[in-house]
Amino acid sequence: MNGLMTLWTDTGIANFQWPELIMMAVGGLLLYLAIVRKFEPLLLLPIGFGAILANIPNAGFNDEGGMLYYIYHIGIETGIFPLIIFMGVGALTDFGALIANPKTLFLGAAAQFGIFATLFGAIILNLVPGFEFSLADASAIAIIGGADGPTAIFLASKLAPDLLGAIAVAAYSYMALVPIIQPPIMRALTTPAEREIKMEQLRPVSQKEKIIFPLAVLFMTILFLPAATPLVGMFCLGNLMRESGVVDRLSSTAQNELINIVTIFLGLGVGSKLSADKFLNLETLGILGLGAIAFSIGTASGVLMAKAMGRFSKSPINPLIGAAGVSAVPMAARVANKVGLEANPHNFLLMHAMGPNVAGVLGSAVAAGVLLAIVG
Amino acid sequence: MNGLMTLWTDTGIANFQWPELIMMAVGGLLLYLAIVRKFEPLLLLPIGFGAILANIPNAGFNDEGGMLYYIYHIGIETGIFPLIIFMGVGALTDFGALIANPKTLFLGAAAQFGIFATLFGAIILNLVPGFEFSLADASAIAIIGGADGPTAIFLASKLAPDLLGAIAVAAYSYMALVPIIQPPIMRALTTPAEREIKMEQLRPVSQKEKIIFPLAVLFMTILFLPAATPLVGMFCLGNLMRESGVVDRLSSTAQNELINIVTIFLGLGVGSKLSADKFLNLETLGILGLGAIAFSIGTASGVLMAKAMGRFSKSPINPLIGAAGVSAVPMAARVANKVGLEANPHNFLLMHAMGPNVAGVLGSAVAAGVLLAIVG
Amino acid sequence: MNGLMTLWTDTGIANFQWPELIMMAVGGLLLYLAIVRKFEPLLLLPIGFGAILANIPNAGFNDEGGMLYYIYHIGIETGIFPLIIFMGVGALTDFGALIANPKTLFLGAAAQFGIFATLFGAIILNLVPGFEFSLADASAIAIIGGADGPTAIFLASKLAPDLLGAIAVAAYSYMALVPIIQPPIMRALTTPAEREIKMEQLRPVSQKEKIIFPLAVLFMTILFLPAATPLVGMFCLGNLMRESGVVDRLSSTAQNELINIVTIFLGLGVGSKLSADKFLNLETLGILGLGAIAFSIGTASGVLMAKAMGRFSKSPINPLIGAAGVSAVPMAARVANKVGLEANPHNFLLMHAMGPNVAGVLGSAVAAGVLLAIVG
Amino acid sequence: MDISGSLVTALMLMGLGMAFVFIFLGLLFVCINLMAKYIPVDTPVTAPKRKTPVSAKTDQTQINPQVVAAITSAVQQYRKAQSV
Amino acid sequence: MDISGSLVTALMLMGLGMAFVFIFLGLLFVCINLMAKYIPVDTPVTAPKRKTPVSAKTDQTQINPQVVAAITSAVQQYRKAQSV
Amino acid sequence: MDISGSLVTALMLMGLGMAFVFIFLGLLFVCINLMAKYIPVDTPVTAPKRKTPVSAKTDQTQINPQVVAAITSAVQQYRKAQSV
Ligand code: NA
Ligand code: NA
Numbered sequence A, B, C: 001m002n003g004l005m006t007l008w009t010d011t012g013i014a015n016f017q018w019p020e021l022i023m024m025a026v027g028g029l030l031l032y033l034a035i036v037r038k039f040e041p042l043l044l045l046p047i048g049f050g051a052i053l054a055n056i057p058n059a060g061f062n063d064e065g066g067m068l069y070y071i072y073h074i075g076i077e078t079g080i081f082p083l084i085i086f087m088g089v090g091a092l093t094d095f096g097a098l099i100a101n102p103k104t105l106f107l108g109a110a111a112q113f114g115i116f117a118t119l120f121g122a123i124i125l126n127l128v129p130g131f132e133f134s135l136a137d138a139s140a141i142a143i144i145g146g147a148d149g150p151t152a153i154f155l156a157s158k159l160a161p162d163l164l165g166a167i168a169v170a171a172y173s174y175m176a177l178v179p180i181i182q183p184p185i186m187r188a189l190t191t192p193a194e195r196e197i198k199m200e201q202l203r204p205v206s207q208k209e210k211i212i213f214p215l216a217v218l219f220m221t222i223l224f225l226p227a228a229t230p231l232v233g234m235f236c237l238g239n240l241m242r243e244s245g246v247v248d249r250l251s252s253t254a255q256n257e258l259i260n261i262v263t264i265f266l267g268l269g270v271g272s273k274l275s276a277d278k279f280l281n282l283e284t285l286g287i288l289g290l291g292a293i294a295f296s297i298g299t300a301s302g303v304l305m306a307k308a309m310g311r312f313s314k315s316p317i318n319p320l321i322g323a324a325g326v327s328a329v330p331m332a333a334r335v336a337n338k339v340g341l342e343a344n345p346h347n348f349l350l351m352h353a354m355g356p357n358v359a360g361v362l363g364s365a366v367a368a369g370v371l372l373a374i375v376g
Numbered sequence D, E, F: 001m002d003i004s005g006s007l008v009t010a011l012m013l014m015g016l017g018m019a020f021v022f023i024f025l026g027l028l029f030v031c032i033n034l035m036a037k038y039i040p041v042d043t044p045v046t047a048p049k050r051k052t053p054v055s056a057k058t059d060q061t062q063i064n065p066q067v068v069a070a071i072t073s074a075v076q077q078y079r080k081a082q083s084v
């Protein structure tokens, strides 16, 4: 009967406590969003599953020797997993549209205002009793506005590991919500006439330009912002492998098997940070609120910048593509295309929106570098 | 001439001792079984090769800094490799046949009697002078009856690492021998009329059921047996990735590249435990004998359970499918099908046998959890 | 303004020093060779990129916690990465041509004279003031003559880690330069009549022979040279997986995804050793010079051996295939074929040159084992 | 622990373990039956359609009968035309 | 640090950060324009041609219209022939 | 160690190393010849048939001539039909 007692005292039933139950429900919610709503399932499914595993009483996934313990400390604390993912994203990214229309770089820059405004907002939130975000916390939260998963996870793992779970969940959730968050803002800030603007066809881009581009980005990061070189460097390595055309088998592996393997473990590792004591507090609510604000401000900044640039530009600029500057590749570009089609069913903005879209990736990596250099 | 002496004193010839030679021969035998006899070659080939490497005098594969040392301590001692394999197996498993005919769960349960009877047998064997199996040893040996490689390796790495090599070799060897071990038992326990029984066609299973199933399994494991959540959790993660349909690239990677990579290293790591001092002793003979008993009892229990259920069931049950409850996926199901075809050349039992077959995987994972919780 | 100062004092501009700038230029040169000149791009591209990253001031890639730090210490210092690559190379190698014409083994043996002559040369170079190669250094440098990347990296990581960067760069650069280095030597040592010699068609080789071959190689390494078993063992494992035909999915993964993943990280890790203090010194010049000598002597030895063997052989031997004995698979075999076609446009030597080519891989692994056993 | 003690423990483990396995899989049996009862089968998924890595191939196989027939006939026509 | 101090720092970070982002991407703008000016476009690469892993599929897709038409017609002919 | 000592060691290594390489590969030569003598060649394996990852592609390539011819002719017929 001793054994029976051991089994019983071991069961989840005998050990459940409310906080863990709630966190498992949060994990279940993430699975629901991933599977039924198809919200960024590649990450939210493993994150949700990891959250459930991490909160099982007596299972010890997060204890030394547990599987999630190894995944987190080996892959996320070191920054290795987000960097490998970023290399894969680089290998998946085509900078052609940006090189053909480099003005869109400024749209990608403007949209980063979402990050820095949110940083300010997070500090202001400290006025509310119960919130105590340090500057490092505020920076890690603000990067949600960059709408880039690996960048957010990398920065959070360096500046505010305790908030990593909430930040990653907020980042991926809002990236999935881009089709809901962005259109009202885009419509509010533009006139129908502006939304109908047709843009000139993009010039062809030579392979040489595409090869030199990642090297130029790396070179400038080295010159001006060494703190961003892990992120930007791995991204440029991936893109160089893609564009150079001489290491196709490496590029293909980086885009497929390698990024897939790491995605599974990155998701589980992020999920392991969704423990009750880190997640079930006021700060998480603050993070979710600030994240929504960050996306909204970023969208608005991009659109307004596009309107301003349209005034002075020789070639016409449809302000909707400014919204794609937050990145959330390629969702935000598709949203710009869709809202554009509502105004004019013959106006395809997708390729034009890819420019600010990929510029936004660079922009938020640069912003992350600035935050790492000053706050880190 | 100094150098010549160094070379000579280094050679295998000058350092061979009988135990290591014998273990290399064992490795060679495993290679023969894998390549010529096609016995579970995916694992026995790397295990055999690892056994040879591990026993080379002066090569130091198992010493600190040696390759097998790293593989074993990083991947097997931590349990990471068997868990990743189990995730891949989950992604490869279709629970459709089980969901369509849930009664077969009881066949998968009954076949686990092979495990627990063998546990008892291992303790009895202590009466023979020379055997001294602790309860942990006996549990790790008994799990061979689960006919599931990753489960056996995981449990042995936790409860009896010294016996890991012999246990893994026995488990995979007997899994390969299923077509030889099972049919006589199946024929002895059934009448020709019983073997001819035709079963009803399986109902179609909706995707929703297939998605909810792994979550239900996980949920129940959390409630009743947290000790089994590493195994069951990773298995369910793999199956959820497969069935959810939203992360096809992750599921595909888990089923192919990731499981392949880990299989190579798992095999080498298991082979590294086939060292002379751990393998060349009476206990190994005991393990091999107990393993054969475990498979036989499991097979018999499954068949008898199927006969008993057939008495009370409205829809007919062919008792042969009970033998598939030991798992050894999909070999045991194929054996059931083959023995059935001998009795009636128009009676295809394969799909019906897949139900108890995959139920057996869950059954032995649950049994492993019970053993871990009480003995571990 | 504090933040501005932080940013500024952090920039590359404010911290550049000449040595690091030069090393980044070296990295850029390697990228140029890889991308524009297509010199062994699979390795020189990541090596070049790694060299740039490693020399960024204030980025800390090589410091504890930096990405290259982890890659180097986990994958290269342990020898794991070159061994995995060697397993993949084994899975990619077809020994058919060698088994069909085993005499070519002696060509692969003769070409290793490049290694040992260079070892002697490196010690002689100590007579020049400024050079101080230890015997271990000299051995690691000499292995460049083996024309095998993974072997060179493995040996250098064990015997002379400080020289690893220069040695790997020299090895891969000269392997890419084989079409430039070898033909003049081959022409100088042969008469047009010799270059026109037609060889007999190769006999068909059975699968059994191909399966036994890697096992025989392993067996002899165990008997005579245990120090070479890590290299030879992994190579034979890969080849056995290929030829056994029973583990096709493992073989395919070893040849593709696994070798690709490891190649990316191996390249980055090697690049991380291209730091200014280790590379910008007289020794590097010595290594580059000795490497060129090693390739030339190896080529000459192979050709001369082939000429000598041709005198006594019943079946005719074209001396050009001796040059392929340095390995540099499959480049050197292609060069032999090309130079042969110049002499006789109907004489295809490619298959015949594959024999010495793969023999050269075994030859230099054996040579590496001898050096490890005596010097290591 | 003496052997008889171990034997008792092993017997206890046998009973407890088999009971647990049956209870666990029995509850799963209940779960599946509840699912079958309450989940509408409006979208019956025929097994081979959704399996990811297989699907690409399977789909091609499914096209096969038609395509093979088409190509076979085309080849035959082509050959006939050539042999004329 | 008191809140007002933090707020000042945050404001400073906002200005500095946005300035830096704009300067950085602005210099990249200059770079790209220089590239466009000095790199001859003699070999314009049409996007879908070089992408490695995609290429295999894309190429197939590019053949598709013709092949599909061909196979469709062949299938139709075959069926017609059979239904006769 | 003084240079002349090193030189002697290096020379010794050269002789020993080359001897070892030749002996090793020479024994392998003997092994292969024994294999050739005693292993029946009843099942000669034509090289390209078994190579796993390549096979898939090779097989497709092998089908190609026929298929390509078939499809080409079908396309031509289709085009002719359309241009009418
Ligand atoms: Na962004
Ligand atoms: Na089982």
Ligand code: NA
Pocket (backbone or CB within 6 Å): C145, C146, C147, C148, C325, C326, C327, C328, C360, C361, C362, C363, C364, C365
């Ligand atoms: Na070589």
